[in-house]
Amino acid sequence: MFKDTDFIKSCDVPGPTKEAIRAIILYKSDVSPTDKVVDCGCxxxxxxxxxxxxxxxxxxxDTNPEAIEITSKNLEKFGxxxxxxxxxxxxxxxxKDIDGIDIAIVGGSGRQLENILDIVHEKLNSKxxxxxxxxxxxxxxxxxxxxKSLGYNPQIMEVNVSNGRVLDRGILMISENPIAIMTAQKR
Known part of the structure; x- marks a missing residue:
């Protein structure tokens, strides 16, 4: 796993998704070396x-050209x-131009979530x-x-990660952004 502090960031682009959240997403995805993955809202x-x-x-x-530029720089940084x-x-x-998706991750939808999920559903491989x-x-x-309306049995997990900072008088826990991770598998 890459550390959060290793990423190139920008005030105008959200992210990166916190390390602990990325770990859960990877685990839930059950990704394999042959999978085709789409990251919508990267x-x-x-x-x-x-x-x-x-x-x-x-x-x-991503709709934001700066997000694409920073993602490109982070990919290059990590080889x-x-x-x-x-x-x-x-x-x-x-x-619309992508077929045969094994894993679709939707983190940003620009208020088009239902439309995006309709398209993903049509493009998603069996399982x-x-x-x-x-x-x-x-x-x-x-x-x-x-x-649910597309026939999935979705699961939802609310995650709130807190990281500690050791002070002279004790440990201060600082909460990261809480986020829900919803997963579903095509039947």
Whole structure:
């Protein structure tokens, strides 16, 4: 796993997804070296970099050109990217040209979550997996309801990671951003 502090960051681009969250996403994805992974809303590329080490092909999408640029720099920094395609476009539009998806990770949807999930559902291979991360309660409810309407049996996990800092008088625990990780597998 890459350390959070190793990533190139920007004030204008979200990320990277925290190391502990990336670890859970990797575990839940059950990624294999032959999998085709789509990272929709890649931000600074934290998830893209982790999957680039483990999957056969990674396609990362973001509407923000700066996010694509920073993801590219992070891939280069870690010596990755030969198996990664970066697309500067909105998720729904970019997904229309991608077939045979084994794992779809949706971290940013630009208010198009239901549309993106409809397209992912059509493009997902048999036994393919969907992973959605969300911090807004409304997005969590929208994701779960949409997955159910598509015939999935979604699971949801709320994660709140706290890291400690040792002080003279004790240990201060500092909470990282809480996030929900929703997973579903095509039947």
């Amino acid at each position: 931000g600074t590329g934290g998830i893209t970099c982790e999957f680039a080490k483990r999957a056969g092909e990674v396609i990362s999408i 990755l990217g030969d198996n990664v395609k970066l697309i500067n476009d909105d998720g729904a539009n970019a997904l 393919g997996r969907i992973i959605i991360t969300a911090i807004l309660v409304d997005t969590k409810v929208e994701a779960i309801n949409k997955l």
